Amino acid sequence: GQNIDQPTEMTATEGAIVQINCTYQTSGFNGLFWYQQHAGEAPTFLSYNVLDGLEEKGRFSSFLSRSKGYSYLLLKELQMKDSASYLCAVGGTDKLIFGTGTRLQVFP
Amino acid sequence: DAGVTQSPTHLIKTRGQQVTLRCSPKSGHDTVSWYQQALGQGPQFIFQYYEEEERQRGNFPDRFSGHQFPNYSSELNVNALLLGDSALYLCASSLRTGNGYTFGSGTRLTVV
Numbered sequence: 001g002q003n004i005d006q007p008t009e010m011t012a013t014e015g016a017i018v019q020i021n022c023t024y025q026t027s028g029f030n031g032l033f034w035y036q037q038h039a040g041e042a043p044t045f046l047s048y049n050v051l052d053g054l055e056e057k058g059r060f061s062s063f064l065s066r067s068k069g070y071s072y073l074l075l076k077e078l079q080m081k082d083s084a085s086y087l088c089a090v091g092g093t094d095k096l097i098f099g100t101g102t103r104l105q106v107f108p
Numbered sequence: 109d110a111g112v113t114q115s116p117t118h119l120i121k122t123r124g125q126q127v128t129l130r131c132s133p134k135s136g137h138d139t140v141s142w143y144q145q146a147l148g149q150g151p152q153f154i155f156q157y158y159e160e161e162e163r164q165r166g167n168f169p170d171r172f173s174g175h176q177f178p179n180y181s182s183e184l185n186v187n188a189l190l191l192g193d194s195a196l197y198l199c200a201s202s203l204r205t206g207n208g209y210t211f212g213s214g215t216r217l218t219v220v
Contacts, residue, residue: 004150031207042112042198042211043151050207087150091207094164095141096200098150 002026004099006088011105012078020073020102022088030091032064032071037085037101046073046086078106112201112212120218121189127217129184133201134210139163140182141209142174143198151198157182158204186217194219 003025012018024032031050035043049055049064049071061074075082085101113132121127133140139158143151153166157176171187180201186193196216200209 033209035211040196040213040216042213044211045208048207089150094139094156095153095166096143096151096209097153098143100148100150 002090002092002097004088004090004097006086006099006102008100009103009105011107014078014080014106014108016078017074017076018078018104020075020086020088020104022071022073022099024069024071024088024090024099026090026092026097028090028092029066030093032062033089033091033096034060034062034071034073035087035089037087039085043087075104080106080108082106112199112210114197114199114212114215116215117213118216118218120220122220123189123191125189126185126187127189129186129197129199129215129217131182131184131199131201131212133180133182133199137201137203137210138180139202139204140176140180141200141202142182142184143200144168145196145198145214147195154184189219191219193217 006022034046037043047062059076083106087101088099089096141156142154145151155165160176176182196214198214199212
């Protein structure tokens with residue numbers, strides 16, 4: 001079966017660091033994607049990991065451990081505009097398999 | 109360079125009706141996938157079109173059908189609408205040979 005788990009909601013303070021975890025069990029694996037989605041808008045691509053390790057891109061970093069079926073998205077120097085849903089997705093054959101998303105609220 | 113364009117933005121239909129949603133892929137992309145996103149959930153894969161054929165399908169009934177045109181644009185058709193079909197329908201385009209997906213802003217369908 002296909003199962004992707006991530007926390008439903010998280011809160012954090014402006015300027016802080018937050019880590020959003022994602023665990024997965026899927027029958028295929030073509031990489032791990034993270035998307036950001038503001039309410040009523042399109043998901044926008046944040047990161048892609050296909051090999052184990054940390055990928056850093058500005059304030060956002062993503063980590064993957066294929067043996068543990070585990071990934072996290074790290075957001076540094078949080079800003080109010082980072083309040084959004086963060087979607088973890090596993091690349092399958094010709095499709096993405098999404099988790100339910102983590103709604104992050106950033107407070108001043 | 110236009111991204112993925114979807115129309116209409118919002119739509120209200122009555123139970124039992126039929127609906128057609130449209131998607132124009134990002135310039136240079138040849139593959140279109142459709143996803144259904146219910147409120148508070150992650151997107152669920154409906155199907156993918158490449159070379160005007162359905163290449164893969166998710167766990168959706170035959171009421172959901174699609175089409176891809178020679179210019180790579182695509183339509184999603186849903187027949188005999190149910191209240192549970194109310195959702196945000198997302199189109200994602202990509203290159204057949206690539207891993208990058210670009211999403212449109214979606215069509216918000218409400219079935220009453």
